[in-house]
Amino acid sequence: MLVGGAVLEPATLILLAGKAGAVVAADGGVDRLRAVGIAPDAVIGDMDSASAEAIAALPPGVLYRVDEQDSTDFDKCLRHIAAPLVLGYGFLGSRVDHQLAAMTVLTRYPERRCVLVGEEDVLMLCPPDLRLDLPLGSRLSLYPLAVVRGQSEGLKWPIDGLCFQPDDRVGTSNAVSGPVRLRFDAAKMLLILPVSALDPLMAALDATPASWPAL
Template identity: 45%
Template sequence: MKAGFAPFSEKVTLLGGGELTPASVSDCLTRAPNLVVCDGAAARALEIGLMPQRVVGDMDSLDDATRARLDPAILHEIAEQESTDFEKALSTVEAPLILGAGFMGGRLDHELACYNALVRHAGQPCILVGERDICFHAPKPVSLMLPVGMRVSLFPMAEVVVDGAGLEWPLDRLRLAPWGRVGTSNRAVAERVEIAPNGHGLLVILPRAGLDAAIAALAG
C-alpha cells in the first residue's frame, strides 16, 4: 500500500468507468461514505460534484484537466498493465466493505474481468452494484434476510459444492461449475436464506433491492 494511505475504518464506495448515475452513486455513498475512484472515473465524480478521497489505477484514463483539479497526494498510481484498475483498487484499498459502482452494464469483457477479480481478491469484501442487479463473491457461508419471492442466483467461477436453505430449489451438496451446472433464477421461500459453499468461487447475484441484505451479510 502507498505510504500514507491508511485503511478505511468505514465502508468505501468505489467508482469505475461503466454505467454510473448520480442517483446510484448517492445511494452507495449513503451506505459507504468514503469515496475512491478508478482513474478514469475521477472526471465523472467531479462532474457530479464529488471530490474523491483516493484515485487508484495506472492513470492512463486520467485526463490532464481532471488531474489538475486533484490533490496529487490522493493519487495512487500503479503503472503495471497486468491487472485492471478495479483489481488494483481491490488489492490496495482496505475497508470493512467496498460497494463498487460503474463496473456492471458497460463492456462485457470489463465486467467479466471484475467478476474474476472478486474471486481472486476474496480477502476484501466487495459488492458490485449495478442499475438492476448486485453481485458479490461468497467464499464462505452467508446468511441473507430477503423478501420471500426475491430472485437469488448463484454462478460458479470455479467448481464448488453448495449447501443452503430457504430457496425454492434446494441446495443439498449441489455441485456447481462454470462448465457444468449453475444455480441461476432460484427464489427465496423464507426470509432467511443460507448459502454455504465449500470453497472460493461462488458469485451471488441479487436484484438491486437486496443491497442492504447483502451489506448486512458481508459487513454485519
C-alpha cells in the same frame, strides 16, 4: 466506495457515496465523481482513462499511480484498499469483457469483501457462510467460477448435494422461500441479487464475521 468508469446514473452514484465512509476512484472513475461534485479521497490506477483536467484538479496526496498494464484498474484498486466492505459502482454494465474481468478479480482477492452494484443487480463472491433476510419470491442466482459445492436453506430449489461448475451446472434464477442460509466449500461462487437487496445484503455481511482467507 469504489467508482469505475462505466456509464453511471448520477443519482445512484450520489446515493451510494452517502453509504460509504470513503470514496475512491478507479482511474476514469474520477471523471464520473467530478461530474456530480464528489471529491474522491483517493484515485488509483495507471491513469490511461482519467482526463487531464480531472487529474490536475486533485489536491496533493490523492493520486496513487500504479504504472503497470498486467492488471485492470479494478484489480489495482481492490488490492490496495483495506476496508470491511467495498461497494463497487461503475464496473457492471457497458462492456461484457470488463464485467467478466471484474468477476475474475473478485475470486483473486476473496478476503476483500466487495459488492458490485449495477442498475439491475448486485453481485459478490459469496462468503463461507451467509444468512440473508429477503422478501419471499426474491430472485437469487448463484453462478460458479470454478468447481464448488454448497448447502442452502430458504431456497425454492435447494443446492445440497450438487456440484457446480461454469461449463455444467449453474444456479441462476432460483428464488427465496424463507430465511436464507448459504454455505460453500470454496471461494468460487458468485451471489447475484436484485439491486433492491443491497441494504439487506450489507446488513447480513455486517453480521457475518467469517470471510475467505487470502489466496
